Amino acid sequence: MSFTIATTIDEALQALATGARPVAGGSDLVVGARHGKAPLPEHLVAIDRISELQCIDVTDLGVCIGAGVNHHIIEHHPLLSNAFAGLSDGSALVGSPSTRNVGTLGGNVMNSSPAMDTGSPLMVLGAEAELRSLRGSRRVGMADLWTGPGRHSAEADELCVAIHIAMPASRSNSAYLRLEYRRSMEIAVVGAAAAVTIADDGSVSAVRVALTAVAPTIIEVTGIGLGSVAEVAAAAAAAASEQARPISDVRASDKYRRHTVGVMARRAVEAAARRALGEPVSVPVNRAAGIGAAS
Amino acid sequence: MSTTTVPRFVRADGPDKVTGSGRYTADLTLTGTLVAKFKYAEVSHARIVRLDVSAARAIPGVFAVLTQDDVPDVRFGPFVQDRTLFARDVVRFEGEIVAAVAAIDVPTAQRALNAIVVEYAPLPVVNDIEEALASDSPLVHEGWSQYGAADVLVRERNDASFASIAKGDVERGLAEADTVVHSRYVADGCHAAPIEPRAVVAQWEGNKVTIWTTTQVPFDARAGVCETLEMPASRVRIIVPHLGGGFGGKCGFHYEAHVAALAKATKRPVRLVFSRREEFIAPDRRREGIVFDFETGVKADGTIVARKVWLAIDNGAYTADAGFFSQLAAMHALGPYQVPNALAEAHLVYTNHQPSGSVRAPTAPQTCWALESHTDEVAKAIGMDPVAFRIKNAVATGKEGPSGQVYDEIGLVDCIEAATARAGYGDDLPDDEAIGVAIGWWPSFSAASGAYVKIDGDGSGQIITGAQECGTGAVMTLRQLVADELGMQPEDFELVYQDTSAAPYDMGATGSQTLFNNGRAAIAAAGQIAEQLKQLAADMLEASPADIVLADGAASVAGTPSRSVPIAELAGIAAGGELLIGHGSGVPPTVQEVSGAMCIGDVGMTAWVAPQFSCHAVRVKLDKDTGVARVLHVSTAHDSGTIINRIGATGQVEGGVMMGIGQALTEGTRYNDEGQQRNAALLEYKLQTCADAPPIDIHFVEINTPNAGPRGAKGLAEAPNVATAAAIANAIAKIAGTPIRQLPMTAERVWETMNTEGSPA
Structure with missing residues (x-):
């Protein structure tokens, strides 16, 4: 058993190349070990003190979010919560205040849970994960990264160092909602994200919808026709319910998940459209929409 | 005796718990x-x-x-x-x-x-409560008839304790009713x-x-x-x-x-x-699942004439302390109503589940949920406002309850009026919101209890009590009672608990009885020291002990405050002679025997000493597309007698309400076909969190209660947990157009109910 504290990405990559596994906030790794999901790795390299992983770099082309940026920061970051509001919606719902202060975006992405709250927002925003190893660097889209529950296509020596998202077109925005039974320490029963562009005539000129916790990975909904916001929202709901492949478990039946993921998709399109038109819809939409909201 | 006038509550265990310096068992x-x-x-x-x-x-x-x-x-x-x-x-x-x-x-x-x-x-595997009662069901205990058991228990095969309460002629009452409403409800077990x-x-x-x-x-x-x-x-x-x-x-x-x-x-x-x-x-303590069947007959004017209840409680594999549950559940199923013709039959049924046992107000929240859901159905059937219906039929001072007990001064109707008024009951609300109302009751428990008090030579004191603090603050409040008795400050006393070899007996943190009984004991112990102090002061001040007043840390001659000596000085004198040691127990209050009802399996739960009453009015918003219910506001009114420690009492109501919200919406054990728990973890067994807590309005109806605990106090720890889930249910039923017949009323169950039984619109 060994525990290495890396202060640079290169130090972390060296450790990974010799078989260590990375740990940042530990909110998945440690909890998973305690619950017997997977034992703690024999060799760990701590990446939470690598300043290069903490940056949020904004250019005209887009944003680069360091893998070590935590959910609390993403929830409250002025640019992210405006231009990439769907991602902030997702981060704002993760765990509890303490989880959001230790849990990182990179950790959420590489944990690859089909119920991850930042997953469908990243997919509809067309995000790419930057994977780096001593052998080099590459970018992978979300659809290619996630291969199954808890599984991804990164090699064991690759570290996710950043998430890259292109700047949305004008009159575009995103939203993420989940079905939850309580407001904190919750996991998505189902969820849906939408990214929407509104044309000058008020109709939807582009839409992407992705779904959470209804398949082995986050999935993107296909074949949603364009039209008015109401038409697109209804089409998204129907397509989401039709394309979902949910399971039945102690949280919900497949039938209920199939129905509610459509409701979430419809509401995500509606909220994203309102934001795209400049209406203030606060983060997270779950509270703004009254889902799980007490006031 | 003087009374601490400033409402305050300094928890002796608070700083240790908050800073982490306190030691828990696992730390040893x-x-x-x-x-x-x-x-x-x-x-x-x-x-x-x-x-x-x-x-x-x-x-x-x-x-x-x-x-x-x-x-x-x-x-x-x-x-x-x-x-x-x-x-x-x-x-x-x-x-x-x-x-x-x-x-x-x-x-x-x-x-x-x-x-x-x-x-x-x-x-x-005996996995179903009702099937377990069938004559051909496999037995959980083949040798049940050979077991030793309390004589009063009525047992037969998988039925570990049958109890009934019968009053009047229920069949004739139902026959004479203008309307009879029949309901079935099922409550899942929880933790x-x-x-x-x-x-x-x-x-x-x-x-x-x-x-x-x-x-x-x-x-x-x-x-x-x-x-x-x-x-x-x-x-x-x-x-x-x-x-x-x-x-x-x-x-x-x-x-x-x-x-x-x-x-x-x-x-x-x-x-x-x-x-x-x-x-x-593993523990043999979890809240019991219950199956209910209700029939209530009413006159067109809203008068209840008869109520017939059948219920079966999931005992689990062993009986633990659940032997009294059947009679207690029968009382809760008849409810705090005037019912001239009543019959309740209750079974405590062995299954191959985890054993049931006392969890905060055992049998009451789920039975109140079922009865009060049924009560709203009854009111709806005759076109009467459910609050007016309750006020008309609720037990009241001098009236007879369903077991034949005639009540002394009680404040149930006051509770209904206060909670509904403070909730804004009757105001216009959006069509996805409603206020549901429910009433509940719970006994106080009279029991033997003991405490010592001593004051050392420096004037600081200790209360050595058999009572156990489980977080309610009841033991903490003993400092206030003793200090008031001796004219000292709560901070002058350290608490010594819990050590069975150091302190006299107390039943423990159970049955909301700590302050009710141990408060009496601590006051009695302090009273002995007060007598000692008065004698010492009288000797020093050349006055009669009867004229000595203990206040503000000093003993003074009544009417002559200049003739005064600090209690600490008296303690110093006592340290060289007869020590300041008091012991107390006091006589537990007794309850009148009831007559007028026939009880089988009588474990003494049909007549309650200092009964507590409550009304909760809860505003709920229902997401009709998903069935997710959100509690927006809870208005509570409780008759728990005199409130001695208002901050502590408020905390009890808040905690009881939050537990009730969990039971209503998210907390329930799910079993697989083999009788094993499917959600034995905090991610899948969903407690409410701080982020879920709605505003909770707390009102106490303080009635001068005869035959109660210290200063007229009743119990309080369990009562606030009784009516919340029921009130939430009645709000959901109003919005959904139909009651949800299984507890917890999960989002999926609400959605299923709205989509299969057909809601109006």
């Missing part, structure tokens, strides 16, 4: 402490055909592996002696202990568990879920054992050790460090004897600390 380490672990049945019903622990015993670092063969062959249980410390021949639920290991560390203990060989022959999992540390010195344990009831735990290990009480000492919550789940006797037996066998201290999963699976 004694030299050479071994780790205890249990081997559980895992299957719900099977005959043990082979149990071989020899390989486990042979592992280096394993100091003992015990089975039922290694302890006295004693069957125990407070109502039915249906249980042994370890499984003997048959296992009857998944959390039954088959063997216990003491080892040098956790991995070694785990290896020992894995090395224990158990082979089972499956027996049919106390204290945040601190159980822990026990035991150490022997000679033939005496000291056990540090997470119990709410130290003397009960001691009695369990004495019974199962066949020891006199004088050789068993129970100490409770800080307790991280209990909610009833830590009542009773749990594992103290197992750990003591391990410590004896190994001649080493042994510590057991439960995992969260064990906390869900």
Whole structure:
């Protein structure tokens, strides 16, 4: 058993190349070990003190979010919560205040849970994960990264160092909602994200919808026709319910998940459209929409 | 006696708990402490055909592996002696202990568990309450008729305790009613879920054992050790460090004897600390599932003329303290209403589930939920406002309740009026919101209880009490009572609890009885010291003891405040002579016998001393597309007699309401076809969080209650948990257009109900 504290990405990559596994906030790794999901790795390299992983770099082309940026920061970051509001919606719902202060975006992405709250927002925003190893660097889209529950296509020596998202077109925005039974320490029963562009005539000129916790990975909904916001929202709901492949478990039946993921998709399109038109819809939409909201 | 006028509450245990300096049982380490672990049945019903622990015993670092063969062959249980410390021949639920290991560390203990060989022959799993009552159901206890049991219990096959309450002629009453409403409801079981999992540390010195344990009831735990290990009480000492919550789940006797037996066998201290999963699976304390069938007959003017109830409670595999549940549930099912013709029949049914036991107001929240849902159905059927219907039929001062008890001064109608007015009942609301209203009741429990008070030479005092603090603040409030009695400040007193070898008996943190009974004891003990102080002051001030007043830390001559001596000075004098030591118990209040009702299986639950009443009015918003209900506001009114510690009392109501919201919406045990829990973890068993808490308005209806606790106080810890789920149910039913017939009313159940039974629009 060994525990290495890396202060640079290169130090972390060296450790990974010799078989260590990375740990940042530990909110998945440690909890998973305690619950017997997977034992703690024999060799760990701590990446939470690598300043290069903490940056949020904004250019005209887009944003680069360091893998070590935590959910609390993403929830409250002025640019992210405006231009990439769907991602902030997702981060704002993760765990509890303490989880959001230790849990990182990179950790959420590489944990690859089909119920991850930042997953469908990243997919509809067309995000790419930057994977780096001593052998080099590459970018992978979300659809290619996630291969199954808890599984991804990164090699064991690759570290996710950043998430890259292109700047949305004008009159575009995103939203993420989940079905939850309580407001904190919750996991998505189902969820849906939408990214929407509104044309000058008020109709939807582009839409992407992705779904959470209804398949082995986050999935993107296909074949949603364009039209008015109401038409697109209804089409998204129907397509989401039709394309979902949910399971039945102690949280919900497949039938209920199939129905509610459509409701979430419809509401995500509606909220994203309102934001795209400049209406203030606060983060997270779950509270703004009254889902799980007490006031 | 003077009264502390500023409402304040300084919790003696607060700083330790908040800063982390307080010690809980799991924090204790004694030299050479071994780790205890249990081997559980895992299957719900099977005959043990082979149990071989020899390989486990042979592992280096394993100091003992015990089975039922290694302890006295004693069957125990407070109502039915249906249980042994370890499984003997048959296992009857998944959390039954088959063997216990003491080892040098956790991995070694785990290896020992894995090395224990158990082979089972499956027996049919009794997994359904109603099917268990069928005459051809498999028996959970083949030998039930041979067990020792309390004489009053009426038992038959899987029915461990049948109780009935009959008054008037229910069939004639139903026949004479203008409208009869028939309802069926099902409540799932749920958990106390204290945040601190159980822990026990035991150490022997000679033939005496000291056990540090997470119990709410130290003397009960001691009695369990004495019974199962066949020891006199004088050789068993129970100490409770800080307790991280209990909610009833830590009542009773749990594992103290197992750990003591391990410590004896190994001649080493042994510590057991439960995992969260064990906390869900193993204890014989979880809230019982119940199936209900109601019929209520009413006149067109809204007068209840008859009520007939049948209910069956999931006892689980062993009876634990649930023997009185059937009669208690029968009382709650008839409810705090004037019912001239009543019949309630209640069964306590063995299944192969985890045993039920007292969790905060046992049987009451789920029975109130069912009855009050039914009550709204009745009101709706005759087109009457449900609040007006309740006011018309509720028990009131001088009126007779369903068991024939005629009530002294009580404030139920005041509670209904206050809670609904403060909730804005009747105001216009959006069509996805509604206010639901429910009423509840709960007894106070009269019991023997003792305390000592002493004041040392420096004028600082100690209260040495048999009472147990489980987080409610009731023990903390003793400082206020004693200080008021002696004209001192609460901070002048340290509390010494809980140590069965240091303090006199108290029932423990159970039945909302701590302040009700131990408050009386502490006041009596302080009263003895007050007499001593008055005599000392009288001698010094040359006055009659009867003229001495104790106030503001001094003893003064009444009417002549200049003739005064500090109590600390008197304490210094006493330290050189007759010491300032008081002991108290007092006479527990008694309850009138009831007449007018016939009770079978009477365990004394039909007449309540100082009964408490409550009304909750809850505003709910329902997301009709998903069935997710959100509680927006809770308005509560409670008649719990005089409120002595308002801040503490407020905390009890807030906690009870939050527990009630959880029971209403998210907390319920799900079983698989084999009788095993499917959601024995905090992610899938969803407690409410701080982020879910709505504004809670708290109002106390303080009635001058005769025959109650100190200063006219009734109990309070359990009552706020009774009516919340019911009020939420009635709000949801208004919005959904139909009641939800299963508890918890999960989002999916609400959605299913709205989409299968057909809501209006």
